[in-house]
Amino acid sequence: MPSKRIETLCSLLFRADTFADIGCDHGYCAAYMLRRGLCRRAIVTDISAACLKKAEDLLRGYIESGTCIPLCTDGLRGVDRNTDLVLIAGMGGMEIAHILTDEGGFIPEHFVLQPMRDGAYLRRVLLARGARIERDFTFADGKFYDVITGSAAGGTPPYSAAELAFGRENLARRGEDFLRFLRAEIGKKEAVLARPLKEETRRKAEAEKEYLQGVLLGEIK
Numbered sequence: 001m002p003s004k005r006i007e008t009l010c011s012l013l014f015r016a017d018t019f020a021d022i023g024c025d026h027g028y029c030a031a032y033m034l035r036r037g038l039c040r041r042a043i044v045t046d047i048s049a050a051c052l053k054k055a056e057d058l059l060r061g062y063i064e065s066g067t068c069i070p071l072c073t074d075g076l077r078g079v080d081r082n083t084d085l086v087l088i089a090g091m092g093g094m095e096i097a098h099i100l101t102d103e104g105g106f107i108p109e110h111f112v113l114q115p116m117r118d119g120a121y122l123r124r125v126l127l128a129r130g131a132r133i134e135r136d137f138t139f140a141d142g143k144f145y146d147v148i149t150g151s152a153a154g155g156t157p158p159y160s161a162a163e164l165a166f167g168r169e170n171l172a173r174r175g176e177d178f179l180r181f182l183r184a185e186i187g188k189k190e191a192v193l194a195r196p197l198k199e200e201t202r203r204k205a206e207a208e209k210e211y212l213q214g215v216l217l218g219e220i221k
């Protein structure tokens with residue numbers, strides 16, 4: 001596997017009839033699914049023809065045999081709504097939410113989403129649409145990444161403010177990567193607070209640091 005991030009994403013994928021990787025770029029995850037016979041067909045999409053070309057090069061044999069369909073498109077536009085497993089990774093949470101809810105978008109039967117930022121926004125959109133969030137945790141691969149998996153139907157019991165901000169599974173399981181993430185964030189606040197600041201900025205940074213410490217200590221859930 002090219003990186004621990006890709007390996008983690010692949011470990012969350014499972015057998016599907018049609019798998020789609022939206023914003024596939026290199027196409028590694030579709031290659032993982034196809035090479036292991038985990039899907040009957042894979043759709044690989046990218047808004048950029050140059051990025052899609054990388055996946056087309058990697059998956060040439062599957063494309064020629066008709067088991068992989070490349071699509072240069074914006075988000076889910078033109079993707080079959082019956083696609084039962086969809087991966088959208090490596091984009092901002094707002095962009096992913098936009099793809100799911102935009103014209104042509106849909107909440108897939110099963111999804112694996114890996115927002116680079118704005119996870120809270122994406123969680124809110126998924127919950128508002130009645131999706132069931134199954135996994136929702138942080139992992140480390142040089143940087144810290146959030147990943148959210150789930151299904152279109154079934155709903156999710158309401159999230160607390162902290163669960164929205166950080167992911168339910170992180171707060172419940174308090175995994176080592178999540179605790180490291182919190183310590184790193186507290187360190188960033190301390191670096192800000194070490195500089196000369198306007199009173200209002202100082203108060204805000206202190207409150208944010210206190211909140212993070214509350215989460216780290218398990219006092220805020």
Ligand SMILES: C[S@@+](CC[C@H](N)C(=O)[O-])C[C@H]1O[C@@H](n2cnc3c(N)ncnc32)[C@H](O)[C@@H]1O
Nearest residue numbers: 022023024025046047048051073074075089090
């Ligand atoms: C940082 S790369 C991530 C690639 C891969 N998904 C991963 O996680 O390693 C983001 C990719 O998403 C594509 N992309 C960005 N916005 C998109 C959109 N609205 N629809 C489809 N692809 C998009 C970009 O062209 C780029 O190839």
